[in-house]
Amino acid sequence: ExxxxxxxxxxxxxxxxxxxxxxxxxxNHEYMSWYRQDPGLGLRQIYYSMNVEVTDKGDVPEGYKVxxxxxxxxxxxxxxxxxxxxxxxxxxxxPGGGRAGxxxxxxxxxxxxx
Amino acid sequence: xxxxxxxPQSMFIQEGEDVSxxxxxxxxxxxxxxYKQDPGEGPVLLIALYKAGELTSNGRLTAQFGITRKDSxxxxxxxxxxxxxxxxxxxxxxxxxxxxxxxxxTVTVRA
Numbered sequence: 001e002x003x004x005x006x007x008x009x010x011x012x013x014x015x016x017x018x019x020x021x022x023x024x025x026x027x028n029h030e031y032m033s034w035y036r037q038d039p040g041l042g043l044r045q046i047y048y049s050m051n052v053e054v055t056d057k058g059d060v061p062e063g064y065k066v067x068x069x070x071x072x073x074x075x076x077x078x079x080x081x082x083x084x085x086x087x088x089x090x091x092x093x094x095p096g097g098g099r100a101g102x103x104x105x106x107x108x109x110x111x112x113x114x
Numbered sequence: 115x116x117x118x119x120x121x122p123q124s125m126f127i128q129e130g131e132d133v134s135x136x137x138x139x140x141x142x143x144x145x146x147x148x149y150k151q152d153p154g155e156g157p158v159l160l161i162a163l164y165k166a167g168e169l170t171s172n173g174r175l176t177a178q179f180g181i182t183r184k185d186s187x188x189x190x191x192x193x194x195x196x197x198x199x200x201x202x203x204x205x206x207x208x209x210x211x212x213x214x215x216x217x218x219x220t221v222t223v224r225a
Contacts, residue, residue: 004156031211042120042202042215043157050211058212090156098164100211101147101204105156 002027004106006091012112013081021076021109023091031096032074033058033103034066036087043090049074050096081113120203120216126224127193135219137203138185146179146186147204151218157202161188190221198223 004025013019025032033048035058045058049068063085065077074093078085088110092103120137127133137146145164149157161172163179163186170177176189186205190197203216 033211033213035215040217042118042217043204044215045213048211056211059207059214092156096211099162101145101206101213102159102162103213105158108154108156 002104004091004093004104006089006106006109008109009107010110012114014114015082016080019078019081019111021078021089021091021111023074023076023106024072025074025091025093025104026072027093027095027104028071029093029095029104030071031100032068032091032093034064034074034076035090035092036060036085037090037108038087046076046089081111083113085111086113087111118203118205118214118216120219122219123217124220124222126222127190127197128224129194131193133190133193133197133221134187135201136185136187137216139205140184142183143186143205144183145206146177147213148175148177148186148188149202149204149215151200151202153199160201193221195223197221 007022030051034046035043037043044060047066049055091106094103147162148160151157161177166183168179174191178187200218202218207214
């Protein structure tokens, strides 16, 4: 089944404790992206990657890192999480080209930073 | 990022009603997308629009790409209970890979 998977689905952590949220897609998509969703703000793009080893900042990249060492995986790293990073996070992928906006989203990771 | 203004913020529907929502931007878009998010899940693409004036349907859903390229509309006809959820408009901001989303329209069934 074609899908985007994220792990973990739920995470409660404390300020300053490094964490990684994994994202994997099995559709051989070139493009992957991370978003955060907050009430009243919709989805805001954190980082995106157009291919292996090619990443770029979205609208809200501060406090986050990403890497794209292989095509299927695009982990999101929070080196020193803070309470304002408490949010619902989504990973997405798309084959790219002229239809880059047609994204497949993962199920989401709900992160709470105490 | 590019700001998309989506309205209404929320709406209550009764089964069988037609509902409409819209999205506007201060700048021109080459693509408009409409997504739906069910509770506890990620957004799912409903309709993608690529040409100004384009009218596209997906079942009971119809979306239009505004002539000015600064707006888009989504209509749901003969709504049913499973239409509840959050509907988002989206469009590429500065390049095709940098998507901006509206704040969403929450659709709820009227008791």
